Amino acid sequence: MPVIQQNVSLQSFNSLALPAEAEFFCTVRDRAELRAALQFAHSRQLVVTPIGGGSNIVLAANLSGLVVHMDLRGVSHRAVGRVIEVTFAAGENWHQQVQSCLEQGWYGMENLALIPGSMGAAPIQNIGAYGVELSDLFVSLNAIDKLSGEAVEFDRAACQFGYRDSVFKNAARDRYLIVDITLGLTTQPQINIQYPALQAAVNQHVRSAAEIGPELVSAMVCQIRRQKLPDPELIPNAGSFFKNPLVTRAQTDALLQRYPQMPHYAQADGDSKIPAAWLIEQCGFRGAVRGAVGVHDRQALVLVNLGGGNGAELLELAAELCDAVKQRFAIELEIEPRVYGAD
Numbered sequence: 001m002p003v004i005q006q007n008v009s010l011q012s013f014n015s016l017a018l019p020a021e022a023e024f025f026c027t028v029r030d031r032a033e034l035r036a037a038l039q040f041a042h043s044r045q046l047v048v049t050p051i052g053g054g055s056n057i058v059l060a061a062n063l064s065g066l067v068v069h070m071d072l073r074g075v076s077h078r079a080v081g082r083v084i085e086v087t088f089a090a091g092e093n094w095h096q097q098v099q100s101c102l103e104q105g106w107y108g109m110e111n112l113a114l115i116p117g118s119m120g121a122a123p124i125q126n127i128g129a130y131g132v133e134l135s136d137l138f139v140s141l142n143a144i145d146k147l148s149g150e151a152v153e154f155d156r157a158a159c160q161f162g163y164r165d166s167v168f169k170n171a172a173r174d175r176y177l178i179v180d181i182t183l184g185l186t187t188q189p190q191i192n193i194q195y196p197a198l199q200a201a202v203n204q205h206v207r208s209a210a211e212i213g214p215e216l217v218s219a220m221v222c223q224i225r226r227q228k229l230p231d232p233e234l235i236p237n238a239g240s241f242f243k244n245p246l247v248t249r250a251q252t253d254a255l256l257q258r259y260p261q262m263p264h265y266a267q268a269d270g271d272s273k274i275p276a277a278w279l280i281e282q283c284g285f286r287g288a289v290r291g292a293v294g295v296h297d298r299q300a301l302v303l304v305n306l307g308g309g310n311g312a313e314l315l316e317l318a319a320e321l322c323d324a325v326k327q328r329f330a331i332e333l334e335i336e337p338r339v340y341g342a343d
């Protein structure tokens, strides 16, 4: 049975360092502890909220019910033809596993280096960066249904992955506790440096394409990220606060008439992705400070807690940014992290 505590501060369990308490809290390290925690919650009719690294949540109020810190550990693998299928327990750290797989000579995760958080949370928003998404590598996951307590396996199709989206943000929201995920990696590197910032960084370091390997790609991704993104340990944040909006071709064309320099990336379906950071910058918010919270000065998509800020203040700032972008561009920004406690 895991130790279950009452009225526990979650400030050190969320990368925005927002003050909030869990009514009940426990850390589970294996499936047996997870089942015991679920039984405890069931017997008291408590809502169960899983958290991993807390790097994609906004705590705007105390959480009632049982918060379960998903710290299950373990990694195993098997060869399936040329693919190495690696199964990671939910509590393993994403970046540590990217590095560990690289050391083993198992490739595919290198563009996703330095993303904070746990393996178990990665499918929730189909994490992505520098031209690669989790869904590109994904094989399956095992979860426990909170309602029935039954074990359920999801393959890629069942996860309904989209751009920073999955079934776990929609029809299956709040229903499953992910206990492990399996990714298909390869021993033959497949280099993907199409993303312009990554290509530029890699090209600065090599004289010929033959020198480009996954280790270099990972190192360059880490270098770019460290230059641009605030380290949550030093400046609390949750990464991108908004998704990059997808707008229709007609709306993109109309906006380009007014803003010919607007960056835009055409999608397969004809829509365009507009960087939310650019929209926010155009509204003059880069580096803006509102009391104890603000907009990061090197990346306008990142909202930061400057010290002592709370969830309500942060959401007020987010609403101010959304209103400004909507007024100027007629585009609705959507918050990316999961917000708890805001009505």
Ligand code: FAD
Residues within 6 Å of the ligand: 015, 049, 050, 051, 052, 053, 054, 055, 056, 057, 070, 090, 115, 116, 117, 118, 119, 120, 121, 122, 124, 125, 126, 127, 128, 129, 164, 176, 177, 178, 179, 229, 230, 231, 232, 237, 238, 239, 240, 338
């Ligand atoms: P948490 O914040 O703990 O949880 C997020 C959500 O998942 C919550 O709703 C929680 O209930 C649920 N959850 C967590 N674990 C489980 C589980 N085992 N089972 C069921 N539900 C679960 N994201 C990107 O996509 N790309 C990036 O490049 C990126 N860069 C970032 C950079 C910084 C500096 C920061 C702070 C964040 C960044 N993020 C990025 C967001 C974040 O790292 C990812 O979303 C990550 O997957 C969150 O993992 P976590 O363990 O911290 O999840």
Ligand code: NAP
Residues within 6 Å of the ligand: 128, 129, 130, 131, 194, 195, 196, 197, 228, 229, 238, 239, 240, 241, 244, 265, 273, 274, 275, 276, 277, 299, 301, 336
């Ligand atoms: P950036 O290079 O300033 O580019 C801004 C946005 O434009 C990116 O978010 C990206 O969308 C899009 N973009 C750029 N080049 C593109 C291309 N060739 N094709 C399609 N879309 C393109 O971005 P950044 O803020 O420094 O982030 C770099 C990468 O890390 C991005 O992939 C970003 O998503 C990821 N990241 C995510 C988070 C998070 O919390 N979710 C935090 C930090 C960084 P995409 O987001 O779709 O790639």
